[in-house]
Amino acid sequence: MGERVEVEPLATPFDTWLAGDPEVRKLLREEAVRQRTCLQLIASENFTSPAVLAATGSVLTNKYAEGYPGRRYYGGNQVIDEVEDLARRRATELFGAEHANVQPHSGASANLAVYQALLEPGDTVLAMRLDQGGHLTHGAPASITSKIWRFVAYGVTPASADPARPGEVIDLEQVAELARRERPRLIVAGATAYPRVLDAQPFREIADEVGALLMVDLAHPAGLVAGKAHPSPVPFADVVTFTTHKTLRGPRGGAILCREDLAKRIDQAVFPGLQGGPLEHVVAAKAVAFGEALQPSFQAYAAAVVANARALAEALAAEGFRLVSGGTDNHLVLVDLRPFDPELTGKEAQEVLDRAGITVNRNTIPDDPRSAFVTSGLRLGTAAETTAGMGPSEMARIAGLLVRALRCRHEDAEVARVRAEVAELCASFPPYPELERAQEA
CATH class of the missing domain: 3.90.1150.10 (Aspartate Aminotransferase, domain 1)
Structure with a gap:
């Protein structure tokens, strides 16, 4: 932990509400001070807006809402349905997608739901190796994904001393060769430690050649795509997963975009397949973040x-x-x-x-x-x-x-x-x- 810097804690509404629990209030104040006085350079973190914070801490946390808008298993969800519909509409507008599921609790949950929806146990998946920049849910040995499905890993090209062609970019020739040999049911494009643009088009061409589905894990650059600083993979992918924090600057959570013909399978994989009640206070915060990302300033x-x-x-x-x-x-x-x-x-x-x-x-x-x-x-x-x-x-x-x-x-x-x-x-x-x-x- 960094050396402590003495600053006056910021007064927030939560200070009053936490008056009965001084231990938690003290810890929240300490974290607020850390964020105000230290440089936050972790690539998967961001500062949300006050509006996102407010929605995340709202009364919606009190409501159970298993199911989807118009098809809930609990009463009293009239307002909740409007909140979730708003989040879904804004997500599809922001990314130009046909369908959005905004219930996944995280990017890992979103990825697992896609695998659950589109694959049978033992199916082959082509994805990026963890030590080459991929994510745990791309079939790393420590992840449950590798216990259920057969992952084959691709990586990056070797490093080069030539400054004009330094290497360490996704090896598309390797991807194509592995796809032709392994005939995967699904190809995953995406990374967690890759500093270059993710171009979905060549992955689409490889997937079409071998009859595979294409999933793009947009967890890190989702905000760059939403802000039109990076090309969108939505026109090329069957399914796109992303996290709503990181560059998108929303609450911690996940979401899935897909073609309309896959919507039912995706939704059923999220609920009841993997999750029970959605976190509707976080869904509301996602709606806020999507709305902010739709503004020209984003x-x-x-x-x-x-x-x-x-x-x-x-x-x-x-x-x-x-x-x-x-x-x-x-x-x-x-x-x-x-x-x-x-x-x-x-x-x-x-x-x-x-x-x-x-x-x-x-x-x-x-x-x-x-x-x-x-x-x-x-x-x-x-x-x-x-x-x-x-x-x-x-x-x-x-x-x-x-x-x-x-x-x-x-x-x-x-x-x-x-x-x-x-x-x-x-x-x-x-x-x-x-x-x-x-x-x-």
Whole structure:
């Protein structure tokens, strides 16, 4: 955990409501302080709007609503039906999809529901390897998905010393070769640590050649697609899953888009197949986030996220880090620490940066010689601090602070000085300026 910085807690309505539980209120205040005084650079995190927070903490959490609008197993769902219909309409409008299911509790739940809907146990699925940038639910040995279905993994091309063609991009030739040999029922396109644009069209062509269905896992770049900073996979995919947080800036949760002819199977897989009552307070917050993403300002935000990631990547490369794939096209930067310091592991770097108030996560890089718990890399993201209002100049400053902390990681006094500078920077870009202004008033 980062060195503590003394700041006055923000007053929120929850302070009053939690007066009877001072222990929880204290912990929530501490987390609010951490978010206000530390740099949030985890690629899968963001700052939601106050409206999303309000919906997530609303009275809708009191209502059970098993089923779907118009077909519930409990009474009293007239308002809930309108809320969920609104979320579904906004999701289909935002992504140009025929059908949306907004009930999945997470991206993992959404992926599992798609497999449940479209596959039989033992069917073959082609998906990205975890240590090459894929997700646990893409058939990793530790995931239940690998226990039910037969996953065959593809990866990225080898790294290259040629700056014009650095490699470490999805190996589409390998995808096509494996598809022809294995004849999968489903091909999954998508990643959790891949800094390039995900192009669904070549996956569609490969799927059509071998008679496979195509699922695109859009968990990370969903907001970039919604904001038109990245191409949409919806015209090419049979099914698209995504998370509603990350770059989409909504509550933590998942959703599924699909063709109308698959809607019944998808819906039945979510409920009653995998889940009981949906979290309708979170569904309401998803509706809010979809509505926000439909505004023109969200397109400017998505473009800024990409520009900031490129600025951060360039600044880090200038400091001696190797960028996986040579750079980034999206919201995340995946760095190889070894050229910067061969002895520095991702685990140690993450811990040092926590002390310096810079929140990141260690991450494997393609062909990493270290374990997933130790790693040789870091994954950094710009979605949250872009929401806070930071731009390319702040990205350059962040890179400098990060480098200072890592180079002086054995000097507690210097790490503490970096921590103070981080807090100073964050104070100029509060994630919830509305609360800051209310506090001053």
